Amino acid sequence: QASVVLRTIARDLKLKEFVMNTPWLYQLLLAAAKRYIAGESRGDALDRAAGLQAAGYAISLEYIGENTADLTECRKATDEFLALIRESSQRGLPVHICFDLSHIGLMIDEELALSHAEELAAAARENGQILMISMEESAKTEAIYRLYERLASRHEHVGITVQAHLHRTWDDLPRLLDLPGRIRLVKGAFREEPQVALPRSKELQTRYLELTEKIVQAGHPLSIATHDQQIVQAVREQGFLSESQVELEMLCGVCEEEARMIRDEGVPLRLYVTYGTEWYLYLCHRIAEHPPQLYRALADMLEP
Ligand code: FAD
Secondary structure (H helix, E strand, O other): OHHHHHHHHHHOHHHHHHHHOOHHHHHHHHHHHOOOEOOOOHHHHHHHHHHHHHOOOEEEEEEOOOOOOOHHHHHHHHHHHHHHHHHHHHOOOOOEEEEOHHHOOOOOOHHHHHHHHHHHHHHHHHOOOEEEEOOOOHHHHHHHHHHHHHHHOOOOOEEEEEEOOEOOHHHHHHHHHOOOOOEEEEOOOOOOOOOOEOOOOHHHHHHHHHHHHHHHHOOOOEEEEOOOHHHHHHHHHOOHHHOOOEEEEEEOOOOHHHHHHHHHOOOOEEEEEEEOOOHHHHHHHHHHHOOOHHHHHHHHHHOO
Protein backbone atom coordinates (compact mmCIF):
# COMPACT_ATOMS: atom_id res chain seq x y z
CA GLN A 1 0.00 0.00 0.00
CA ALA A 2 2.76 2.46 0.97
CA SER A 3 4.48 1.69 -2.29
CA VAL A 4 1.32 2.45 -4.31
CA VAL A 5 0.82 5.77 -2.47
CA LEU A 6 4.45 6.76 -3.06
CA ARG A 7 4.26 5.92 -6.77
CA THR A 8 1.08 7.99 -7.08
CA ILE A 9 2.79 10.91 -5.34
CA ALA A 10 5.78 10.54 -7.68
CA ARG A 11 3.61 10.89 -10.77
CA ASP A 12 1.74 13.97 -9.46
CA LEU A 13 3.24 16.72 -11.59
CA LYS A 14 1.60 19.54 -9.62
CA LEU A 15 3.19 18.24 -6.42
CA LYS A 16 6.55 17.96 -8.17
CA GLU A 17 6.25 21.56 -9.40
CA PHE A 18 5.35 22.72 -5.89
CA VAL A 19 8.41 20.95 -4.43
CA MET A 20 10.74 22.32 -7.11
CA ASN A 21 9.47 25.89 -6.59
CA THR A 22 9.54 25.88 -2.81
CA PRO A 23 13.19 26.46 -1.84
CA TRP A 24 13.11 25.00 1.68
CA LEU A 25 11.22 21.88 0.53
CA TYR A 26 13.55 21.52 -2.46
CA GLN A 27 16.60 21.62 -0.16
CA LEU A 28 15.06 19.12 2.28
CA LEU A 29 14.23 16.58 -0.43
CA LEU A 30 17.57 17.14 -2.16
CA ALA A 31 19.25 16.20 1.14
CA ALA A 32 17.34 12.89 1.02
CA ALA A 33 18.05 12.38 -2.69
CA LYS A 34 21.79 12.76 -2.11
CA ARG A 35 21.83 9.28 -0.60
CA TYR A 36 21.08 7.99 -4.14
CA ILE A 37 22.45 10.63 -6.51
CA ALA A 38 25.97 12.03 -6.78
CA GLY A 39 24.66 15.59 -7.15
CA GLU A 40 23.03 17.81 -9.74
CA SER A 41 26.03 18.34 -12.04
CA ARG A 42 28.20 16.20 -14.33
CA GLY A 43 31.23 17.22 -12.24
CA ASP A 44 29.56 15.83 -9.09
CA ALA A 45 28.99 12.49 -10.87
CA LEU A 46 32.52 12.25 -12.25
CA ASP A 47 34.03 13.08 -8.85
CA ARG A 48 31.90 10.40 -7.18
CA ALA A 49 32.75 7.90 -9.92
CA ALA A 50 36.48 8.59 -9.55
CA GLY A 51 36.26 8.09 -5.77
CA LEU A 52 34.32 4.83 -6.09
CA GLN A 53 36.63 3.54 -8.78
CA ALA A 54 39.63 4.23 -6.53
CA ALA A 55 37.79 2.27 -3.82
CA GLY A 56 37.61 -0.80 -6.06
CA TYR A 57 34.22 -0.60 -7.77
CA ALA A 58 33.43 -0.56 -11.48
CA ILE A 59 31.05 2.27 -12.40
CA SER A 60 27.88 2.96 -14.38
CA LEU A 61 26.83 6.58 -14.91
CA GLU A 62 23.36 7.90 -15.67
CA TYR A 63 22.15 11.44 -16.26
CA ILE A 64 18.65 11.13 -14.81
CA GLY A 65 15.64 11.84 -16.98
CA GLU A 66 12.74 10.15 -18.75
CA ASN A 67 9.60 10.85 -20.76
CA THR A 68 10.96 14.05 -22.32
CA ALA A 69 8.40 15.30 -24.83
CA ASP A 70 10.14 18.50 -25.88
CA LEU A 71 12.51 18.42 -28.86
CA THR A 72 14.96 20.98 -27.44
CA GLU A 73 15.11 19.13 -24.12
CA CYS A 74 15.82 15.81 -25.93
CA ARG A 75 18.68 17.51 -27.80
CA LYS A 76 20.01 18.99 -24.55
CA ALA A 77 19.91 15.57 -22.87
CA THR A 78 21.77 14.00 -25.81
CA ASP A 79 24.43 16.73 -25.59
CA GLU A 80 24.77 16.12 -21.87
CA PHE A 81 25.35 12.40 -22.50
CA LEU A 82 27.92 13.22 -25.20
CA ALA A 83 29.79 15.46 -22.74
CA LEU A 84 29.57 12.72 -20.10
CA ILE A 85 31.09 10.16 -22.47
CA ARG A 86 33.92 12.56 -23.44
CA GLU A 87 34.74 13.76 -19.94
CA SER A 88 34.61 10.36 -18.25
CA SER A 89 37.07 9.17 -20.86
CA GLN A 90 39.32 12.23 -20.39
CA ARG A 91 39.38 11.44 -16.65
CA GLY A 92 40.39 7.84 -17.34
CA LEU A 93 37.10 6.34 -16.10
CA PRO A 94 36.08 3.24 -18.09
CA VAL A 95 32.36 3.54 -17.31
CA HIS A 96 29.09 2.14 -18.61
CA ILE A 97 26.95 5.10 -19.75
CA CYS A 98 23.25 4.42 -19.09
CA PHE A 99 20.22 6.19 -20.50
CA ASP A 100 16.48 5.98 -21.06
CA LEU A 101 15.42 6.14 -24.73
CA SER A 102 12.43 8.25 -23.59
CA HIS A 103 14.93 10.85 -22.32
CA ILE A 104 16.41 11.42 -25.79
CA GLY A 105 13.41 11.28 -28.11
CA LEU A 106 11.26 8.14 -27.82
CA MET A 107 8.27 10.18 -26.61
CA ILE A 108 8.38 12.22 -29.84
CA ASP A 109 9.43 9.75 -32.51
CA GLU A 110 11.35 6.45 -32.65
CA GLU A 111 13.57 7.69 -35.49
CA LEU A 112 14.59 10.73 -33.44
CA ALA A 113 15.49 8.52 -30.47
CA LEU A 114 17.45 6.25 -32.81
CA SER A 115 19.43 9.09 -34.38
CA HIS A 116 20.32 10.51 -30.94
CA ALA A 117 21.26 7.04 -29.70
CA GLU A 118 23.43 6.56 -32.81
CA GLU A 119 25.34 9.73 -31.85
CA LEU A 120 25.89 8.34 -28.36
CA ALA A 121 26.98 4.97 -29.73
CA ALA A 122 29.52 6.59 -32.07
CA ALA A 123 30.94 8.74 -29.24
CA ALA A 124 31.04 5.76 -26.87
CA ARG A 125 32.92 3.71 -29.49
CA GLU A 126 35.44 6.52 -30.04
CA ASN A 127 36.02 6.80 -26.29
CA GLY A 128 36.04 3.07 -25.52
CA GLN A 129 32.90 3.19 -23.34
CA ILE A 130 29.94 0.79 -23.10
CA LEU A 131 26.44 2.19 -23.61
CA MET A 132 23.57 0.59 -21.67
CA ILE A 133 19.91 1.20 -22.53
CA SER A 134 17.58 1.21 -19.51
CA MET A 135 14.21 -0.53 -19.61
CA GLU A 136 11.05 1.45 -18.95
CA GLU A 137 7.40 0.52 -18.30
CA SER A 138 5.85 -2.35 -20.30
CA ALA A 139 4.00 -0.06 -22.72
CA LYS A 140 7.43 0.86 -24.13
CA THR A 141 9.14 -2.55 -24.02
CA GLU A 142 8.58 -3.50 -27.67
CA ALA A 143 9.68 -0.08 -29.01
CA ILE A 144 12.81 -0.19 -26.84
CA TYR A 145 13.74 -3.69 -28.06
CA ARG A 146 13.09 -2.64 -31.66
CA LEU A 147 15.49 0.31 -31.33
CA TYR A 148 18.01 -1.80 -29.43
CA GLU A 149 18.05 -4.40 -32.22
CA ARG A 150 18.71 -1.73 -34.83
CA LEU A 151 21.50 -0.17 -32.75
CA ALA A 152 23.11 -3.36 -31.48
CA SER A 153 23.37 -4.93 -34.93
CA ARG A 154 25.84 -2.13 -35.76
CA HIS A 155 27.36 -1.45 -32.32
CA GLU A 156 28.49 -4.43 -30.26
CA HIS A 157 29.28 -2.08 -27.34
CA VAL A 158 25.58 -1.22 -26.82
CA GLY A 159 23.71 -3.31 -24.24
CA ILE A 160 20.17 -3.58 -22.90
CA THR A 161 18.38 -3.84 -19.55
CA VAL A 162 15.92 -6.73 -19.24
CA GLN A 163 13.17 -6.99 -16.62
CA ALA A 164 12.75 -10.45 -15.06
CA HIS A 165 9.28 -9.59 -13.73
CA LEU A 166 7.73 -9.35 -17.23
CA HIS A 167 6.09 -12.61 -18.39
CA ARG A 168 7.27 -11.89 -21.95
CA THR A 169 10.96 -11.93 -21.02
CA TRP A 170 11.46 -15.69 -21.59
CA ASP A 171 10.22 -15.26 -25.17
CA ASP A 172 12.36 -12.14 -25.74
CA LEU A 173 15.56 -13.77 -24.57
CA PRO A 174 16.51 -15.62 -27.81
CA ARG A 175 16.39 -12.42 -29.88
CA LEU A 176 18.53 -10.64 -27.28
CA LEU A 177 21.05 -13.48 -27.04
CA ASP A 178 21.47 -13.29 -30.83
CA LEU A 179 23.02 -9.83 -30.40
CA PRO A 180 26.45 -9.24 -28.87
CA GLY A 181 25.44 -6.50 -26.40
CA ARG A 182 25.67 -6.93 -22.63
CA ILE A 183 22.43 -7.81 -20.86
CA ARG A 184 21.67 -6.18 -17.50
CA LEU A 185 19.10 -8.31 -15.69
CA VAL A 186 16.86 -6.44 -13.19
CA LYS A 187 13.63 -7.43 -11.43
CA GLY A 188 11.77 -4.38 -12.80
CA ALA A 189 11.00 -1.08 -11.09
CA PHE A 190 7.56 -0.32 -12.57
CA ARG A 191 4.19 -1.35 -11.22
CA GLU A 192 2.54 -3.64 -13.80
CA GLU A 193 -0.73 -5.56 -14.04
CA PRO A 194 -0.64 -9.28 -13.01
CA GLN A 195 -1.23 -10.39 -16.61
CA VAL A 196 1.96 -8.53 -17.58
CA ALA A 197 4.37 -9.15 -14.71
CA LEU A 198 5.03 -10.97 -11.45
CA PRO A 199 5.04 -8.98 -8.21
CA ARG A 200 7.98 -9.30 -5.78
CA SER A 201 7.77 -12.95 -4.71
CA LYS A 202 9.61 -16.24 -4.38
CA GLU A 203 8.39 -17.03 -7.91
CA LEU A 204 10.12 -13.89 -9.21
CA GLN A 205 13.36 -14.86 -7.44
CA THR A 206 13.17 -18.29 -9.08
CA ARG A 207 12.49 -16.78 -12.50
CA TYR A 208 15.37 -14.30 -12.02
CA LEU A 209 17.76 -17.16 -11.23
CA GLU A 210 16.55 -19.26 -14.18
CA LEU A 211 17.04 -16.33 -16.57
CA THR A 212 20.51 -15.73 -15.09
CA GLU A 213 21.45 -19.37 -15.67
CA LYS A 214 20.22 -19.27 -19.25
CA ILE A 215 22.23 -16.11 -20.07
CA VAL A 216 25.38 -17.39 -18.36
CA GLN A 217 25.13 -20.75 -20.14
CA ALA A 218 24.90 -18.89 -23.46
CA GLY A 219 28.29 -17.31 -22.60
CA HIS A 220 26.74 -13.86 -22.91
CA PRO A 221 28.03 -10.72 -21.10
CA LEU A 222 25.73 -10.24 -18.11
CA SER A 223 25.25 -7.75 -15.27
CA ILE A 224 23.27 -9.30 -12.42
CA ALA A 225 21.67 -6.10 -11.14
CA THR A 226 19.99 -6.73 -7.80
CA HIS A 227 20.27 -6.07 -4.07
CA ASP A 228 18.41 -9.29 -3.27
CA GLN A 229 20.93 -11.07 -1.04
CA GLN A 230 19.30 -14.48 -1.60
CA ILE A 231 19.86 -14.10 -5.34
CA VAL A 232 23.39 -12.79 -4.78
CA GLN A 233 24.19 -15.79 -2.58
CA ALA A 234 22.69 -18.23 -5.09
CA VAL A 235 24.61 -16.86 -8.08
CA ARG A 236 27.81 -16.92 -6.05
CA GLU A 237 27.23 -20.52 -4.97
CA GLN A 238 26.53 -21.56 -8.54
CA GLY A 239 29.84 -20.04 -9.63
CA PHE A 240 28.25 -17.65 -12.15
CA LEU A 241 30.42 -14.77 -10.98
CA SER A 242 33.63 -16.57 -11.87
CA GLU A 243 32.71 -16.25 -15.55
CA SER A 244 34.78 -13.37 -16.96
CA GLN A 245 31.84 -11.59 -18.60
CA VAL A 246 29.56 -11.71 -15.55
CA GLU A 247 29.38 -9.10 -12.79
CA LEU A 248 27.08 -7.89 -10.04
CA GLU A 249 25.62 -4.41 -10.23
CA MET A 250 23.94 -2.36 -7.51
CA LEU A 251 22.50 1.13 -7.19
CA CYS A 252 24.67 3.65 -5.37
CA GLY A 253 23.22 4.40 -1.94
CA VAL A 254 21.25 1.13 -1.68
CA CYS A 255 22.61 -1.69 0.53
CA GLU A 256 25.98 0.06 0.93
CA GLU A 257 27.16 -2.25 3.70
CA GLU A 258 26.46 -5.36 1.60
CA ALA A 259 28.21 -3.74 -1.37
CA ARG A 260 31.34 -3.11 0.70
CA MET A 261 31.40 -6.71 1.93
CA ILE A 262 30.96 -8.09 -1.58
CA ARG A 263 33.75 -5.85 -2.90
CA ASP A 264 36.04 -6.85 -0.01
CA GLU A 265 35.49 -10.51 -0.91
CA GLY A 266 36.84 -9.79 -4.40
CA VAL A 267 33.55 -10.27 -6.27
CA PRO A 268 33.30 -8.04 -9.39
CA LEU A 269 30.80 -5.31 -8.45
CA ARG A 270 29.65 -2.29 -10.44
CA LEU A 271 27.91 0.64 -8.75
CA TYR A 272 25.30 2.69 -10.58
CA VAL A 273 25.90 6.41 -10.06
CA THR A 274 23.25 8.93 -11.09
CA TYR A 275 23.13 12.72 -11.27
CA GLY A 276 21.05 15.60 -12.60
CA THR A 277 18.32 17.99 -11.59
CA GLU A 278 15.53 15.45 -12.33
CA TRP A 279 16.26 13.61 -9.09
CA TYR A 280 12.72 13.93 -7.67
CA LEU A 281 11.25 10.96 -9.54
CA TYR A 282 14.40 8.90 -8.94
CA LEU A 283 14.12 9.51 -5.17
CA CYS A 284 10.42 8.55 -5.20
CA HIS A 285 11.22 5.33 -7.14
CA ARG A 286 13.88 4.28 -4.63
CA ILE A 287 11.62 4.89 -1.64
CA ALA A 288 8.60 3.28 -3.32
CA GLU A 289 10.46 0.05 -4.07
CA HIS A 290 11.46 -0.21 -0.40
CA PRO A 291 9.09 1.94 1.72
CA PRO A 292 11.08 1.55 4.99
CA GLN A 293 13.55 3.90 3.25
CA LEU A 294 11.07 6.68 4.01
CA TYR A 295 12.39 6.77 7.60
CA ARG A 296 15.94 6.97 6.33
CA ALA A 297 14.95 9.76 3.94
CA LEU A 298 13.42 11.70 6.84
CA ALA A 299 16.59 11.18 8.88
CA ASP A 300 18.70 12.39 5.92
CA MET A 301 16.54 15.52 5.68
CA LEU A 302 16.91 16.33 9.38
CA GLU A 303 20.65 15.63 9.59
CA PRO A 304 22.54 18.94 9.98
P1 FAD B 1 13.94 -6.30 -4.26
O1 FAD B 1 13.17 -7.54 -3.96
O2 FAD B 1 13.18 -5.10 -4.67
O3 FAD B 1 14.84 -5.92 -3.02
C1 FAD B 1 15.63 -6.89 -2.36
C2 FAD B 1 16.20 -6.26 -1.11
O4 FAD B 1 17.11 -5.22 -1.48
C3 FAD B 1 15.14 -5.56 -0.24
O5 FAD B 1 14.54 -6.45 0.65
C4 FAD B 1 15.98 -4.52 0.46
O6 FAD B 1 16.68 -5.09 1.52
C5 FAD B 1 16.98 -4.12 -0.62
N1 FAD B 1 16.49 -2.98 -1.39
C6 FAD B 1 15.97 -2.99 -2.63
N2 FAD B 1 15.68 -1.74 -3.04
C7 FAD B 1 16.01 -0.93 -2.02
C8 FAD B 1 15.96 0.47 -1.82
N3 FAD B 1 15.50 1.30 -2.73
N4 FAD B 1 16.42 0.94 -0.65
C9 FAD B 1 16.92 0.13 0.30
N5 FAD B 1 16.99 -1.20 0.16
C10 FAD B 1 16.54 -1.72 -0.97
N6 FAD B 1 14.55 -1.17 -13.19
C11 FAD B 1 13.91 -0.98 -14.36
O7 FAD B 1 12.71 -1.20 -14.45
N7 FAD B 1 14.61 -0.53 -15.47
C12 FAD B 1 15.95 -0.32 -15.44
O8 FAD B 1 16.53 0.06 -16.46
C13 FAD B 1 16.64 -0.54 -14.22
N8 FAD B 1 17.98 -0.37 -14.13
C14 FAD B 1 18.62 -0.76 -12.99
C15 FAD B 1 20.02 -0.78 -12.95
C16 FAD B 1 20.67 -1.27 -11.82
C17 FAD B 1 22.16 -1.30 -11.79
C18 FAD B 1 19.92 -1.77 -10.72
C19 FAD B 1 20.62 -2.34 -9.52
C20 FAD B 1 18.56 -1.72 -10.75
C21 FAD B 1 17.89 -1.22 -11.85
N9 FAD B 1 16.51 -1.19 -11.90
C22 FAD B 1 15.88 -0.97 -13.10
C23 FAD B 1 15.70 -1.37 -10.67
C24 FAD B 1 15.27 -2.82 -10.48
O9 FAD B 1 14.32 -3.18 -11.44
C25 FAD B 1 14.67 -3.01 -9.08
O10 FAD B 1 13.54 -2.19 -8.94
C26 FAD B 1 15.63 -2.71 -7.95
O11 FAD B 1 16.90 -3.18 -8.22
C27 FAD B 1 15.16 -3.38 -6.65
O12 FAD B 1 15.01 -4.75 -6.87
P2 FAD B 1 15.98 -5.87 -6.24
O13 FAD B 1 16.42 -6.79 -7.30
O14 FAD B 1 17.05 -5.22 -5.44
O15 FAD B 1 15.00 -6.72 -5.33
